[in-house]
Amino acid sequence: MKLLSTKATCNSHGQDSSYFLGWEEYEKNPYDEVHNPKGIIQMGLAENQLCFDLLESWLEKNPDAAGFKRDGKSIFRELALFQDYHGMPAFKKAIVDFMAEIRGNKVTFDPNHIVLTAGSTSANETLMFCLAEQGDAFLLPTPYYPGFDRDLKWRTGVEIVPIQCNSSNNFQVTEAALQQAYEEAQKRNLKVKGVLVTNPSNPLGTTMSRGELNLLVDFIKEHGDMHLISDEIYSGTVFSSPGFVSVMEVLKERNELKVSSNEDDNNADRVWDRVHVVYSLSKDLGLPGFRVGAIYSENDDVVSAATKMSSFGLVSSQTQYLLSAMLGDKKFTKLYITENEKRLKRRQRMLVSGLQKAGIGCLESNAGLFCWVDMRHLLSSNTFEAEMDLWKKIVYQVGLNISPGSSCHCTEPGWFRVCFANMSEQTLNLAMKRLTAFVVECTGNGGSAKRNGGLKMKSLTKWVFRLSSRRDGREQEER
Amino acid sequence: MALGNIKSTHQLLSKIATNDKHGENSPYFDGWKAYETNPFHPTKNPQGVIQMGLAENQLSFDLIEEWIRNNPKASICTPEGVDNFRHIANFQDYHGLPEFRNAVAKFMSKVRGGRVRFDPDRILMSGGATGANELIMFCLADPGDAFLVPCPYYPAFVRDLCWRTGVQLIPVQCDSSNNFMITREALEAAYNKAKAHNINVKGLLITNPSNPLGTTVDRETLKSIVRFINEKNIHFVCDEIYAATVFNTPTFVSVAEVIQEIEHCKRNLIHIIYSLSKDMGLPGFRVGLVYSYNDEVVNCGRKMSSFGLVSSQTQHFLAAMLADEEFVERFLKESAKRLRLRHEYFTKGLEKVNITCLPSNAGLFCWMNLRGLLKKHTFEGEMVLWRMIVNEVKLNVSPGSAFNCSEPGWFRVCFANMDHETVEVALKRIRAFVGKEIGVERKRWKSNLRLSFSTRRFDETVIMSPHMMSPHSPLVRATT
Numbered sequence: 001m002k003l004l005s006t007k008a009t010c011n012s013h014g015q016d017s018s019y020f021l022g023w024e025e026y027e028k029n030p031y032d033e034v035h036n037p038k039g040i041i042q043m044g045l046a047e048n049q050l051c052f053d054l055l056e057s058w059l060e061k062n063p064d065a066a067g068f069k070r071d072g073k074s075i076f077r078e079l080a081l082f083q084d085y086h087g088m089p090a091f092k093k094a095i096v097d098f099m100a101e102i103r104g105n106k107v108t109f110d111p112n113h114i115v116l117t118a119g120s121t122s123a124n125e126t127l128m129f130c131l132a133e134q135g136d137a138f139l140l141p142t143p144y145y146p147g148f149d150r151d152l153k154w155r156t157g158v159e160i161v162p163i164q165c166n167s168s169n170n171f172q173v174t175e176a177a178l179q180q181a182y183e184e185a186q187k188r189n190l191k192v193k194g195v196l197v198t199n200p201s202n203p204l205g206t207t208m209s210r211g212e213l214n215l216l217v218d219f220i221k222e223h224g225d226m227h228l229i230s231d232e233i234y235s236g237t238v239f240s241s242p243g244f245v246s247v248m249e250v251l252k253e254r255n256e257l258k259v260s261s262n263e264d265d266n267n268a269d270r271v272w273d274r275v276h277v278v279y280s281l282s283k284d285l286g287l288p289g290f291r292v293g294a295i296y297s298e299n300d301d302v303v304s305a306a307t308k309m310s311s312f313g314l315v316s317s318q319t320q321y322l323l324s325a326m327l328g329d330k331k332f333t334k335l336y337i338t339e340n341e342k343r344l345k346r347r348q349r350m351l352v353s354g355l356q357k358a359g360i361g362c363l364e365s366n367a368g369l370f371c372w373v374d375m376r377h378l379l380s381s382n383t384f385e386a387e388m389d390l391w392k393k394i395v396y397q398v399g400l401n402i403s404p405g406s407s408c409h410c411t412e413p414g415w416f417r418v419c420f421a422n423m424s425e426q427t428l429n430l431a432m433k434r435l436t437a438f439v440v441e442c443t444g445n446g447g448s449a450k451r452n453g454g455l456k457m458k459s460l461t462k463w464v465f466r467l468s469s470r471r472d473g474r475e476q477e478e479r
Numbered sequence: 480m481a482l483g484n485i486k487s488t489h490q491l492l493s494k495i496a497t498n499d500k501h502g503e504n505s506p507y508f509d510g511w512k513a514y515e516t517n518p519f520h521p522t523k524n525p526q527g528v529i530q531m532g533l534a535e536n537q538l539s540f541d542l543i544e545e546w547i548r549n550n551p552k553a554s555i556c557t558p559e560g561v562d563n564f565r566h567i568a569n570f571q572d573y574h575g576l577p578e579f580r581n582a583v584a585k586f587m588s589k590v591r592g593g594r595v596r597f598d599p600d601r602i603l604m605s606g607g608a609t610g611a612n613e614l615i616m617f618c619l620a621d622p623g624d625a626f627l628v629p630c631p632y633y634p635a636f637v638r639d640l641c642w643r644t645g646v647q648l649i650p651v652q653c654d655s656s657n658n659f660m661i662t663r664e665a666l667e668a669a670y671n672k673a674k675a676h677n678i679n680v681k682g683l684l685i686t687n688p689s690n691p692l693g694t695t696v697d698r699e700t701l702k703s704i705v706r707f708i709n710e711k712n713i714h715f716v717c718d719e720i721y722a723a724t725v726f727n728t729p730t731f732v733s734v735a736e737v738i739q740e741i742e743h744c745k746r747n748l749i750h751i752i753y754s755l756s757k758d759m760g761l762p763g764f765r766v767g768l769v770y771s772y773n774d775e776v777v778n779c780g781r782k783m784s785s786f787g788l789v790s791s792q793t794q795h796f797l798a799a800m801l802a803d804e805e806f807v808e809r810f811l812k813e814s815a816k817r818l819r820l821r822h823e824y825f826t827k828g829l830e831k832v833n834i835t836c837l838p839s840n841a842g843l844f845c846w847m848n849l850r851g852l853l854k855k856h857t858f859e860g861e862m863v864l865w866r867m868i869v870n871e872v873k874l875n876v877s878p879g880s881a882f883n884c885s886e887p888g889w890f891r892v893c894f895a896n897m898d899h900e901t902v903e904v905a906l907k908r909i910r911a912f913v914g915k916e917i918g919v920e921r922k923r924w925k926s927n928l929r930l931s932f933s934t935r936r937f938d939e940t941v942i943m944s945p946h947m948m949s950p951h952s953p954l955v956r957a958t959t
Contacts (some may be wrong), residue, residue: 004618004773049565055565063558067556076540076543080543080760083763083765118787119785121786130495131492134622150782288569289570289792291788305497308503309501313765313786314607316765316789316790317764319790322556322792
C-alpha cells in the first residue's frame with residue numbers, strides 16, 4: 001500500500017525548480033562582507049529591507065503596542081485568547097485604510113469584506129479552494145511568480161494555463177494571448193474558472209495598464225462564470241510613473257463596483273462579485289516573517305467561505321495587535337509610503353545603471369523589488385539550455401543568485417529577475433562590479449558568446465534606442 | 480454579450496466552498512448564540528448565560544505575564560529587544576527559527592517528564608493544531624481515503640481532517656461500559672467494516688489526553704494500539720494537544736515513549752500533533768506543530784507549512800520563554816496544580832447533587848453524566864435536556880452528540896475558562912436545576928471508581944471571564 005498521499009510524493013510543490021535550487025546554493029555559500037566576501041550574493045529574494053529603520057523608530061515611540069498594552073493596561077490575556085477568524089476589527093480597519101491610501105484613496109475598502117490569512121501564500125491557495133474544483137484551471141500571464149505552482153496547484157489540484165506574453169510588447173497581456181490561452185484550456189478539456197494576475201507584476205516590476213485591466217474585466221464579463229483575481233501584493237512598491245491602477249479603480253471607472261452598479265443588472269452582467277484582490281504586508285512593509293495576508297472580495301459567499309478556511313492559517317493575535325497600532329497611525333503610514341517609494345526608486349536606479357555599465361539592459365519598470373533583466377545577448381544560443389548554462393555561470397562563477405526566466409515560465413530564453421531591495425548599497429555595487437567583470441570576460445572571449453567586444457558598444461546603443469521608443473508605445477495605451 | 484444563463488452564486492464557487500463540511504451549520508451553535516446574545520457577567524449581567532463550552536485554559540496567565548515583564552528582550556518591539564526586529568520581521572524560512580524549534584523540542588520533552596527527547600529538525604509549524612491536523616491529512620491520505628477516529632471526538636475534526644482534504648472519518652465505537660477506553664476489538668471492527676465497504680484506511684487518529692473525555696490512554700492500551708497500526712501498516716496520528724493539562728495520576732504516557740518500548744516498531748508510521756493553545760493558554764498565537772518520525776512526511780510537510788507558518792514575532796517570543804527552563808518547570812507544575820484544584824472543586828460541587836463525571840485526570844473539562852436526567856434515553860431526549868440547560872439553567876455546555884458519542888446523556892463542561900466566582904454561580908444553578916428535576920424521585924447512582932482527594936483548597940487566582948474583543952464566530956471558540 002502506498003504509504004503517503006499522492007500530494008506528498010509528487011513534485012507539484014514546484015520546489016525542484018531552479019528558483020529554489022539557486023537559494024540552496026546561496027545557503028551553502030552566502031556572501032558576508034566580513035566573513036565570506038567571495039560568497040554568493042542573494043539577488044533572488046524579493047524582500048524589502050530598505051525601511052526597517054522607519055519601523056524601528058515607530059516602535060520606539062509607541063511602547064504600548066510593543067508591550068501588549070493598551071492605554072498603559074496589559075491586554076495580554078485578550079490577545080492570548082483571541083482566535084476569532086473574523087480577525088481583529090481594529091486591524092482589519094487599519095489594513096483597509098492602508099490599502100486605500102496606497103491607491104491614493106481613489107477606491108476604499110470595507111473591513112467586513114476582508115479575510116486575514118497566513119501570508120498571501122495562504123490567501124491564494126484559499127481562493128483556489130473557494131473558486132475551483134480539482135482539475136479546473138486558472139489562466140495566468142507569463143512570466144509569473146514561481147511560487148504560484150505550489151500555491152495555486154499543489155493541494156488544490158487546480159491547473160494553471162499560461163497566457164503567453166513576450167518582449168515584443170514589453171510582456172503586456174493582449175486579447176490574442178488571452179484568447180489563445182482560453183482555447184488551449186479548452187483543448188486540454190480544462191474548465192477555466194478565471195484569470196489571476198499579479199499587479200504590479202512579479203517578475204516584471206511593471207504596473208498593468210488600464211488597457212490590460214479593462215481587457216481582463218471584459219473577458220470575465222463575457223464568460224459569466226469566471227473570476228478575476230488580482231494579486232496586488234506589490235501595490236505599495238510603485239515608485240514612478242505610470243502610477244498604480246488597481247482593478248478596483250477600473251471597476252469604479254466602469255461603474256461596476258457593488259455600490260455603483262445597477263441593482264437590476266442581470267447576474268451574468270455584473271462583475272463585482274467575481275473580482276477579488278489579494279494583499280499582504282510582506283513586500284510593502286517588508287514583514288514577510290509576520291505572515292500577514294488578505295483576501296478582499298465584495299462577494300459575500302467568497303468572504304464567508306474564505307473566512308472559515310482561514311482557520312487553517314490565522315494571523316497571530318500579537319502580530320495583529322502590533323500592526324493595527326502601527327497602520328492605524330496615519331502620520332506614520334503617510335511618511336512610510338512616501339519614503340519607501342523614494343528609497344525603492346533610488347535603489348532601482350542604482351541597479352539599472354549598474355547593469356547598463358555592464359552592457360545589460362532591463363525592462364523599464366516602475367514598481368517591485370526587482371528588475372526583469374535582458375541577458376539574451378549573453379546566451380550562446382537562443383535556447384533554455386543556454387539560459388541554464390548562463391544561469392549556472394552567474395551563480396557559481398559570478399556569485400550572484402538571480403532567478404532565470406524559465407523558472408518564471410517565460411517563453412523567451414535569456415531573461416532574469418534580479419532583486420535590488422534585499423541588500424545594502426555596498427553589496428549591490430559589488431554585485432554590479434562582479435557582473436561587469438563577467439560580461440567583459442564573456443564578450444571579450446571570442447569563443448563562448450555570440451557577439452565579440454567590438455560589436456558590443458554598437459548593439460548597446462541600438463538596444464537603448466529600441467527601449468525608449470517602446471516606452472512611448474506603452475504610454476499610448478493608457479486611456 | 481452576456482450569456483443567457485442565470486449564474487447563481489452557488490455555481491460561482493467550488494463545492495468545498497458551498498458544502499456543509501465545515502461543520503458550522505449544526506444546531507449546537509444555538510448554545511453559542513444564546514451565550515453571545517446574553518453573556519454572563521458577575522455584576523452587569525448576573526442572569527446571563529455562562530460559557531462552559533469553551534475549552535480554554537485561563538488559569539495561569541499571571542505566570543506568563545510576570546515572565547513577560549521580566550523579559551523585555553523576548554519582544555522585538557521593546558527597546559531591549561528591538562535590535563532583533565529586522566532579522567525577525569524578515570524571517571520567513573519554513574524551517575522556522577532554530578531557537579524556536581529547539582525550545583519547543585525541549586518543552587515537549589519536559590511535558591513528558593524528560594522520558595523522551597525530541598529532534599528539533601522533525602518539528603514542523605502550522606496554523607494552530609487546526610492547521611496541523613489538516614496538514615498531516617494532506618501528507619498521508621488522498622481524497623476518499625479514511626482515518627479511524629475513536630468516539631467521542633472533537634467536533635471540528637470533521638472540518639480539520641475532512642473538509643478540504645476529501646478524507647473520510649470512520650468512527651471507532653467506545654462506550655461507558657469501560658469508561659470509553661479504546662479497545663482492540665473496536666479498532667478491528669471499525670477497520671474491517673471500512674474494508675468491507677472498500678474504503679482505504681490510511682490511519683488512526685486519537686487525541687491523548689482525550690477531548691472530550693479528559694482521560695489519558697494507559698500504557699498498555701497505547702502499546703496495543705501501536706501494535707495494531709503496525710500490523711495493519713497504517714499511520715498513527717496522536718493529537719497530544721492537552722499533554723500538559725494532566726493534573727493527576729496516572730501520569731501521561733506519550734506515544735513517543737511507547738514506541739521506545741515496542742520491538743520492531745515501524746516508526747515511519749508515527750506522527751504527533753501538538754499546539755500551545757491548551758497547555759499554555761495561547762490560542763491567539765496560532766502555534767501548531769507536527770512532529771513526525773517519517774522523513775518523507777517531514778520533508779513534504781515542511782513545504783506545506785508555508786500555508787500556515789507561525790508568525791516570526793511569536794516564534795521569537797516563545798523561543799525565549801520556552802527556553803527558560805526554570806520558568807517552564809514552575810509553570811507546568813503550577814498550571815497542573817490549578818487545574819487539579821479547579822477540577823476537584825467543580826466535580827465535588829456536582830457530586831453534591833449526585834451528578835458524576837467520568838473519572839478524569841486531564842483536560843480543561845469534565846465529561847458529565849446526566850443520563851439520569853433524560854426523560855427519554857435517546858438523542859432527542861439529550862437535545863431536550865440540552866436546550867433546557869442552555870435556555871433555563873443558562874449554561875452553555877456541549878451535548879455528547881456533538882462529539883459523536885454513541886450513548887445519549889453525556890455532556891462536556893469546561894471549567895478552566897472562567898474565574899472561581901463564576902464556577903460557584905454555575906454550580907448553584909446546576910444544583911437548583913437538578914433539585915427541581917429529581918424532585919421526590921430519588922435515584923441511586925452507581926458510584927464510579929473515583930480518585931479521592933485529601934485536601935480541598937479554593938483557587939484564589941483572579942481570572943477574567945472571556946473578554947470579547949469583537950463579535951466572533953461560534954466555531955472558533957465553541958469547538959475547542
